[in-house]
Amino acid sequence: MPQDTKDTSLETLQEIRSIMERSARFLSLSGWSGIWAGCVALVGAVIAHYWLLQFHIQRSYHLDEARIKFIFLGIVVFIAALMGGFFFTAQKVRKQGYKLWNSASRQLLLQILVPLVTGGIFVLGFISNANDMYIAPACLVFYGLALINGSKYTLTDIRYLGYMEVALGCINLFFAKYGLYFWTIGFGILHILYGAIMWNKYDRHTAKQ
Amino acid sequence: MMDNPIEQLNKVFDSRIRIGIMSALIVNESLNFNDLKALIDVTDGNLATHLKTLEENNFLKVQKGFIGRKTNTTYTITKAGEKAFRAHLDALEKIIKKLG
Numbered sequence: 001m002p003q004d005t006k007d008t009s010l011e012t013l014q015e016i017r018s019i020m021e022r023s024a025r026f027l028s029l030s031g032w033s034g035i036w037a038g039c040v041a042l043v044g045a046v047i048a049h050y051w052l053l054q055f056h057i058q059r060s061y062h063l064d065e066a067r068i069k070f071i072f073l074g075i076v077v078f079i080a081a082l083m084g085g086f087f088f089t090a091q092k093v094r095k096q097g098y099k100l101w102n103s104a105s106r107q108l109l110l111q112i113l114v115p116l117v118t119g120g121i122f123v124l125g126f127i128s129n130a131n132d133m134y135i136a137p138a139c140l141v142f143y144g145l146a147l148i149n150g151s152k153y154t155l156t157d158i159r160y161l162g163y164m165e166v167a168l169g170c171i172n173l174f175f176a177k178y179g180l181y182f183w184t185i186g187f188g189i190l191h192i193l194y195g196a197i198m199w200n201k202y203d204r205h206t207a208k209q
Numbered sequence: 210m211m212d213n214p215i216e217q218l219n220k221v222f223d224s225r226i227r228i229g230i231m232s233a234l235i236v237n238e239s240l241n242f243n244d245l246k247a248l249i250d251v252t253d254g255n256l257a258t259h260l261k262t263l264e265e266n267n268f269l270k271v272q273k274g275f276i277g278r279k280t281n282t283t284y285t286i287t288k289a290g291e292k293a294f295r296a297h298l299d300a301l302e303k304i305i306k307k308l309g
Contacts, residue, residue, distance in 0.1 A: 005215065006308040009301045015225070016232040016298070023233040023240070023248050099247040103240055 026104040026154045030092040031203045033085035034195025040084065041187035044077035048180055071127065081187075092203070108153040115146040136179030140169030140186045155202070161194045214303035221266050222297045226251050226259045231294045234269060234286040241283045260284065268293060 021027060048070060055066060093100045119142020126134050144165030151159035165186050172182035222228050229249040233240055240248075246256055263269045268290030274281045286294075 003308065006305055009304045012225075012228060013298070013301050013305070016228060019229050019232040019248055020236045023244070024236040102247045103237060103244040 022098065022104070023102075024104060024153070026102075026108045027202075028089060028093045028096060028098060028100075029154055029158070029198070030088040031195045031197075031199025031201075032088035032092075034191045034198060036084040036088060036195070037081040038188050038191030038193075038195060040077055040081040041191060042184065042189075044073055045180060045184040045188055048073060052180070067127075067132070104153055108150050111153055112146045112150040115142050115149055118142060119146070133176035133179060134173070136183045137169045137172040137176065140165050140172060140182060142169075143186075144169060155198070157194075157198060157201070161190060164190055214300045214307065217296065217300035217303070219293055219297045219300075221262070221268070222294065224259060226255065227263060230256075230259060230263060230284075231268070231286070231290065234284060235291060235294060239272070239283045239285040241281055245284070263290070266290075266293075 051066070051069065051073075090100055119138060122138045122142065123135055126132065126138060144162045144167075147158050147162030147165060149162075151157075151162060168182055168186045168190075172179060175182070222231065226249060229251075230245060233245060233248050237244075242256070242260075245260075246253065249256065251259075260269070260271075264271055267287055270285045270287055272283045272285070274283065
C-alpha cells in the first residue's frame with residue numbers, strides 16, 4: 001500500500017473529526033471573555049460596596065432611590081460583561097476563520113437563554129416583592145444552571161463553572177445577608193479564574209502563532 | 210481480496226465536500242443549507258451538486274420547509290447513509306493502521 005494513500009486517509013480522518021466537532025459544539029469561546037466579565041463584575045461589586053458604606057454612614061437615605069441605583073448598576077454590569085464577552089469571542093472566531101453564527105452557536109444560545117430568562121423573571125419577581133436578599137442567590141443559581149445546560153454545545157469545562165455557581169448560590173441562600181460577597185466570588189473571581197484557565201488551555205497556543 | 214481496505218472505501222465519499230457533509234450530519238439531527246455551507250467552505254452550486262449526489266444514493270433525506278416566506282431546506286442522514294459512512298471511516302482507519 002503506497003504511503004500517500006495513508007497520508008490522504010489520515011488527512012481525511014482529521015478533517016472529518018474537525019467538522020464533527022465544529023458542527024456539534026461551539027468551541028471558539030475566548031478565555032478573555034471570562035476574564036473581562038469577571039473584571040467588570042469586580043468593578044461593579046466595589047462600587048456597590050462603596051455605596052453600601054455610604055448609606056450606612058448617612059443612615060437616612062431613601063430606600064427606593066437606593067434600590068433603583070443598585071438595579072441600574074446591576075443592569076450596566078450585565079450589559080458591559082455581555083458586550084465585552086461577545087467581543088473577545090467574536091474576535092477569536094474571526095481569527096480562526098470560522099463563522100460566528102452557525103448551528104452550534106445557535107443551539108448554545110438557546111440552551112443558555114432558557115434558564116437565564118427564567119432566572120431574570122425570578123429576580124424581577126423578587127425586586128417587585130421587595131425581597132432583595134434572594135436576588136444574589138437566584139442570579140448565581142440560574143446562571144449556573146444556564147452554563148450547565150449550555151455546556152453540551154460548547155467547551156465541557158464550562159459545566160464545572162456552572163456547578164460551582166449553583167453550589168455558591170445554594171450556600172448563599174442560608175447566608176442571605178452576605179449576598180454581595182457571594183456575588184463577587186461567583187461572578188468576579190470565578191470568572192477571572194476560569195477565563196485564565198481556559199486561555200491557558202485553548203488560546204495560548206493559537207495566540208503564539 | 211476481501212481484506213484490502215482500499216477496496217472497502219466507498220467511491221461516493223471520494224470528495225472532500227461529500228465527506229464534510231456526512232461528518233456534519235452524523236453528529237447533528239438535521240442541518241440546513243446555510244449551516245452546511247458555513248461549515249464546509251464551499252460555493253452554493255458546488256454544495257447543491259454534492260447534496261444531490263448523496264440524496265440520489267439515499268444517504269440523506271431532504272425536507273423542504275419555510276421560515277416566513279424564505280425556503281428552508283434541511284438535510285438529515287439516513288440509516289443507510291450512516292452505515293455506509295461508518296464503513297468508510299473503518300476502512301480509512303484500517304489503511305492507517307496497516308501502514309502505521
